Amino acid sequence: MVVGVYIIFLNVALIIYFSFREGLRGGYISAGSAILYYFYIVYTRHYTGQQYSSGIATIVMLAVLYFVIAGIIGSLKQEIDILIDREAEGKRRLESIIQQLPVGVLITDSHGKLIQSNKQIDKILGVTIPIGFNFNTYKSFLIDMNLNKSQISLLNQIKTGKTTLNKILSYERSDGTKLLLRISTTQIYNQAKKLIAAASIINDITQQKALERQKDDFLSMASHELKTPITSLKMFVELQRNQLAIKNSQKAKYFNDRIFDQANRLKELTNDLLDVSRIQTGKLHFIMEEFDISQVISDTVEGLKDTTKKHEIIFNDPKKQMVIGDRYRIYQVLDNLISNAIKYSPSNSKITVHATTEQGKVIISVQDNGIGICPDQQSKIFDRLYQVTDPDVKTYPGLGMGLYIAKEIVNGHHGDMWVQSSKGKGSMFFFSLPRCA
Numbered sequence: 198m199v200v201g202v203y204i205i206f207l208n209v210a211l212i213i214y215f216s217f218r219e220g221l222r223g224g225y226i227s228a229g230s231a232i233l234y235y236f237y238i239v240y241t242r243h244y245t246g247q248q249y250s251s252g253i254a255t256i257v258m259l260a261v262l263y264f265v266i267a268g269i270i271g272s273l274k275q276e277i278d279i280l281i282d283r284e285a286e287g288k289r290r291l292e293s294i295i296q297q298l299p300v301g302v303l304i305t306d307s308h309g310k311l312i313q314s315n316k317q318i319d320k321i322l323g324v325t326i327p328i329g330f331n332f333n334t335y336k337s338f339l340i341d342m343n344l345n346k347s348q349i350s351l352l353n354q355i356k357t358g359k360t361t362l363n364k365i366l367s368y369e370r371s372d373g374t375k376l377l378l379r380i381s382t383t384q385i386y387n388q389a390k391k392l393i394a395a396a397s398i399i400n401d402i403t404q405q406k407a408l409e410r411q412k413d414d415f416l417s418m419a420s421h422e423l424k425t426p427i428t429s430l431k432m433f434v435e436l437q438r439n440q441l442a443i444k445n446s447q448k449a450k451y452f453n454d455r456i457f458d459q460a461n462r463l464k465e466l467t468n469d470l471l472d473v474s475r476i477q478t479g480k481l482h483f484i485m486e487e488f489d490i491s492q493v494i495s496d497t498v499e500g501l502k503d504t505t506k507k508h509e510i511i512f513n514d515p516k517k518q519m520v521i522g523d524r525y526r527i528y529q530v531l532d533n534l535i536s537n538a539i540k541y542s543p544s545n546s547k548i549t550v551h552a553t554t555e556q557g558k559v560i561i562s563v564q565d566n567g568i569g570i571c572p573d574q575q576s577k578i579f580d581r582l583y584q585v586t587d588p589d590v591k592t593y594p595g596l597g598m599g600l601y602i603a604k605e606i607v608n609g610h611h612g613d614m615w616v617q618s619s620k621g622k623g624s625m626f627f628f629s630l631p632r633c634a
């Protein structure tokens with residue numbers, strides 16, 4: 198009897214084992230074999246009557262129990278297998294995506310140990326960083342690989358694992374090739390907000406930067422080439438205009454004035470192109486001095502009043518306020534803001550300029566009642582060559598350089614520029630400048 202109970206439990210253990218190993222098939226085969234074995238015992242012992250019928254009833258009960266156990270454990274095992282397969286497939290897919298990305302990828306765990314990288318990173322760096330390499334304790338690697346200063350600086354960048362976006366770093370490969378790399382590193386947290394990894398994306402932008410420089414050089418050269426003939430054209434037209442004024446020929450004077458205006462416009466455009474190229478190449482320099490900003494505002498307003506008979510330009514705060522900056526460049530910023538206010542406002546509307554002081558700063562504003570700017574465009578209008586693309590704004594001429602240059606000039610003065618605007622109601626542009634102590 199005791200042996201029989203042991204056999205029953207031994208069979209249960211076997212069924213569990215085979216169900217776990219082989220799934221449903223293994224479970225059912227082992228359950229079936231155990232039941233057949235029980236039948237074999239009943240028949241070989243030649244049970245009769247009561248003994249026979251209770252033996253058969255026990256076998257049926259055990260058969261139900263064994264097949265249920267085999268069914269539950271076997272199907273659990275198969276589901277676990279499917280989940281593991283799916284996870285492995287997902288991991289494989291992710292790995293092959295990372296391998297084939299056209300940018301270099303380095304993924305470290307929370308201790309700075311490299312857990313994944315791709316072929317592209319080896320190609321860019323000219324050195325293979327082995328999986329398991331610890332960015333926090335890499336001294337022996339430096340000695341083994343004989344890394345140069347720029348390579349160490351790059352490793353330090355990744356070591357921190359701190360989120361950095363589009364940081365540009367000069368890099369020199371061991372063979373002496375010089376590269377410009379753009380690096381973005383981001384920390385990755387799990388749902389419990391625990392740091393689990395850091396991923397760095399490294400892009401070789403050497404060629405792209407070389408092309409950009411070529412374009413900027415071209416822009417600079419083209420603007421210089423254009424500027425010389427335009428300046429002499431303007432000078433000759435002015436001389437001729439003076440001559441015509443003496444002879445008093447109205448029609449000829451009218452045509453001459455238009456030529457003069459157009460030459461002026463061309464000069465402004467080439468100046469803007471030159472400024473954009475100076476900003477791009479870091480060559481926009483300022484001649485800093487102390488000056489009265491109210492005087493510069495009054496001069497700009499007076500100068501622009503002659504360009505429009507349809508707008509009223511008012512400057513409300515003409516009291517002396519000394520600031521530090523490049524007088525000519527600040528004049529250029531004001532000229533751009535007021536000219537835009539004129540350009541983007543209907544006739545007969547008022548343009549108001551204010552200058553107020555606030556905590557070591559002077560804040561200058563130019564307000565118009567013009568077409569206004571939608572909220573989603575307001576931050577973009579300060580970008581290089583950005584123009585609003587609404588069909589109703591498209592009709593205004595321009596190249597989208599003015600506000601970009603103006604903001605760069607103000608930033609170069611440690612000031613800021615911003616806008617408040619309401620579509621259809623008007624805009625108010627602000628900029629701040631440091632006040633003299």
Ligand code: ADP
Pocket residue numbers: 533537538541565567568569570578583584585590594595596597598599600601624
């Ligand atoms: P643009 O030469 O096109 O005027 P800017 O850089 O000066 O270039 O201006 C960029 C864009 O900002 C313009 O295309 C225009 O849509 C918008 N903008 C600038 N000033 C105003 C204003 N006062 N009112 C409405 N829109 C403006």
